[in-house]
Amino acid sequence: MSLSKWPAGGERELALLREVIEGEHWGGHHPMVGRLEREFAAFCGCAYGLAACNGTVTLEMALEALGVGAGDEVIVPAISFISTATAVSRVGATPVFVDIEGDTFQLDPQRAAAAISKRTRAMIAVHFGGPMADMDRLKSAGLALVEDAAHAHGSEWNGRRAGSWGVAASFSFQNSKVMTAGEGGMLTSNDEELLARARTVGDQGRVAGGGWFFHHEIGTNYRMSALQAAVLLAQFEKLPEQNCRRARNARILQEETQGVKGLCWQEVPPAARVHTNYLSLGRIDSAAMGRTRDDFQRALTGLGIPCTAFYPHTLYNNPVYRRGGCRVEPCPVSEACILDAFWLPHRVLLGSGEETRAAAAAIWQAAGQ
Ligand SMILES: Cc1ncc(COP(=O)(O)O)c(C=O)c1O
Secondary structure, eight states: OOOOOSSOOOHHHHHHHHHHHTSSOOSTTSHHHHHHHHHHHHHTTOSEEEEESOTTHHHHHHHHHTTOOTTOEEEEESSSOTHHHHHHHHTTOEEEEEOBOTTTOSBOHHHHHHTOOTTEEEEEEEOTTSSOOOHHHHHTTOSEEEEEOTTOTTOEETTEETTSSSSEEEEEOOTTSSSOSSSOEEEEESOHHHHHHHHHHHBTTOOTTSOTTOOOSOOOBOOOOHHHHHHHHHHHHHHHHHHHHHHHHHHHHHHHTTTOTTEEEOOOOGGGOSOOOOEEEEEEOHHHHTSOHHHHHHHHHHTTOOOBOOOSSOGGGSHHHHTSSSEEOOOHHHHHHHHHEEEEEGGGGSSOHHHHHHHHHHHHHHTTO
């Protein structure tokens, strides 16, 4: 089965890249980087944006700018990419791993609230797979909320976009993301001072108007290059249409796979209905399907639909956290998902309706039904 290529670029990416390359400056202080910051932040309904070299350091900058450090705890979901947790560790704080909900795959608000201790300073909510985590319930915990919006470029909670809910939000433009320059990241915030502090961290301790060789803090270089910004501006132009296309095809995929015994797609509450469809996430009840998750995953991949058998372990079961340096709350749902969940990448949803129906047919076949 032929699927849409991802990443995908074309004439627009090349034209903007040429504009940069023909100029005399390719670095992070190029006007295209500033333009991407302003336009992407505005798209998120947010006042300020800070472009960076990836979506890991954006999390680190957010925590550092918030003043999170040694002695502090930060609540994170037990299921995510490793950066969500290591960002906490790298600023000297302790990640507290909390369970997700089995139907939405999002951080469980009730368990998160119950995990708060005297040392808890912040919470990172991942909008896992594209739909946003429950912003109302998670915010009601009263902690500084950082959105890990690496999957959620244009996702909404009750009509308001990801990136505008937390004290800060972190986006990734890594190779697999719904807009990409191979690598890249963006921090958004409505807090001007917080974003200025983050910028100082990632721009060698410089302050606005303070001069190139004047370093006011121990910073580092996390800047996005103009080459990345050029590609991202072109990708950004296509994002709204691609988000709509994936949403249309996701509906087709769901309709066409209704009735597959033992297959359960990620549940999306009405408030999170508009989202990127970055991952098509599901769980397999192997007794009902008559196939194990791994058999299903291998069969589907063999039929030309790339299917990943979820993460191999919860974040706290990675070698780095098996050695300690974290607090782990009971996570029975996360443990179960490790064994029975799977995802399809978003390029499965980037083709025509007919191609999506063919993907659905492959799912029936992989399920042995
Ligand atoms: C949930 C989540 N957070 C953070 C990141 C880190 O982003 P990056 O690869 O741009 O550093 C990723 C992705 O790769 C991710 O999936």
